[in-house]
Amino acid sequence: MNMNGGQALMKALENEGVDIMFGLPGGAILPVYDPLLDSSIRHVLVRHEQGAGHMAEGFAHATGRPGVAMVTSGPAATNIVTPLCDAYMDSVPMVVITGQVPYAAIGTDAFQECDTTGITMSVTKHNYLVTEAADIPQVIHDAFHIATTGRPGPVLVDIPKDIVDPNNPRSAMEWHTPDGHDLPGYRPNTAGDAELIRQAAKLICEAERPVLYTGGGILKSRGAKALLELAELTGIHVVTTLMNRGGFPDDHPLCLGMPGMHGNYTAVTAMQEADLLVALGARFDDRVTGKVAEFAPLAKIIHVDIDGAELGKVRQPDVAIQGDCRVVTEELVKVLREMGGGEAQPDRNQWRSRISGWQERFPLTYAHSQEDELLKPQFVLEHLRDATPDDTIVASGVGQHQMWTSQYWKFNHPYTWVNSGGLGTMGFAIPAAIGAKAGRPDRMVWAVDGDGCFQMTAQELVTAATEGFPIKVALINNSYLGMVRQWQEMFYGERYSEVYLTRDVPDYKLWAEALGCTGLRVESPEEVGPAIAQANEIDDRPVVVEFRCEAGENVFPMVPAGMSNSDVVVDPSQRDRPR
């Protein structure tokens, strides 16, 4: 079938099952926006290319399917670098199409030329500069394959204008449907080594104080069910990192919740005291380990990851298994069953009672607001959690509000938590929530955002309003770049430098309304419930609820950066308790 490169690009995307993409046109990508009119793919017009990237990420987080974004060359390509890096750090499957100046003009500093593949090389799993129209079908097929298999990640495809422009003879081509992939250097290994899995099972059966340390790999591999089986078969407690919130139900008796810098005391301490950590799709991030040399000093390590480079990168494992988390966990369950299942597990009553002792002495807590104080963010989040359906999808920005959300929410379902973990990208919440809503229109989607973050990407609420994505935003207005303020309070002798944002400017309620949303403002505890109820009722437009919160509230527990997890600082009210 004869066609031009632009038509081939749309057809190739359709063949990959793409039904929605996020983007914004411009000169170099312009020819592709014409065949888009004849395509079955829905295009969501964003207000800033960073938004397109985060929407694609949010879509992928909520659905497990690759998110797709399309933008033009030069400034648009550079605008989408942050989401690419974000997706790279958090292993989010995403395909980004960028326009490029005509092939013959590359290297001449042409208008809106930039070295997109050069700039994005270190923040993508792979990228392509397509030089011939005839290559488009295969490159797109390979791009989706690479983005979604192995350790998922972003793939960028840079397309010079001439090969998609029907007025240019270089765009003429004959369509051919790709037949498989010819990628001799890319062979992701999914099945774990059987002997190593047996060794791991043996270590599990010998451990007196084991903990399942589960990361984003569980969600990426669709391994939540396998994890539940493993935990229930062995009776071993589970910590869920920031990237695996929802990968194991918070309401399960074996769930210890989030470990790490702002993890709860029990999750942090159980890992510290463990004699075996079974790391499943987790990467020993510094925010989890604290000072590496003093992390879980007594523990043997079983490390399962599809990415061999993670094995031994931070902590040398005793058993290292390269493979897909779900596949390996399922195998592990099988082997453990053969070895006697629950019967083969040692008596761990003492360990269990230590854990429940920590849970009783050091629950998450905060001081409720006094008469003259503004709202406590934790109070707001508890109410929001209790007033929304159990399967609500929550996206967050980056900062204190993010940590409180992860701490106080009850994630009982996979793919309900959308956040920027590795890169920590302020401004992630609103576009990511829109992407999640686009992928799961049946679900209620709340973004929990900070006042600092909100000001970085609020313009995408226009996209939400005009494209019909009725997301809801809980804006935790503490008048500060709160997380940075907390560090200055604790580690810089309360010398506050460039962290105050002001409480009243901008007027968030008016701004929300100007952006096409309903805007609500809440200042007292009594108003919290009714405002959330009102927001939950609104389904024809986005809603922004500004919660005016105490500025001085800090996130606890906290392991100060570079310190050992054994030195976790608990809430002031718990500091005199025996550890």
Added chain:
Amino acid sequence: MSPAPTGSAPTDQAPGRNSGGTTTLVVHVENKAGVLARVAGLFARRGFNIESLAVAPTASGRFSRLTIVVGVDAAPMEQVVKQLDKLVNVVDIQELNPSASVERELMMVTLRADPSVRGQILDLVRVFQATVLNVGYEEIMVSLTGSPSRVDDFEALLRPYGIVDVQRTGKVALAKLVKTAPESLAP
């Protein structure tokens, strides 16, 4: 050899590491535009300096063979090899052990060689079985192919005469061949 995950701690004496603190990697990549930048960029990002790099297409032309010499401390090298292996265009990586491989390097050098010392230089050329490539009134150009240490020696001996220009290719290497006959052929 693709780097296989192991449960053991990284040793100080991994294969390919010699006393000079360098490692030789032989990397097969797809012969495509930009692949060299990906490989070199990876080394730069992880803070490694490439000491020498030789690139040429293999027989089929579809792949290229990179011989990379890096100065390196033991532990992070394993990490670099694993990261390198993740590059989509990298097909296979070998760490070459100097004692189990044959290494060659080519050096071309132009020397000051006025007629009074030319004879001495030609003596060295004979001893090293080097080749005279070009002769001028005051200068001489010679080349030597040999093991990197032999090339080092030759260069050091030539230096006092005054090196005008020198270019070394960086080493290339192949694994040594098996010397023992298969069991079935044993006398």
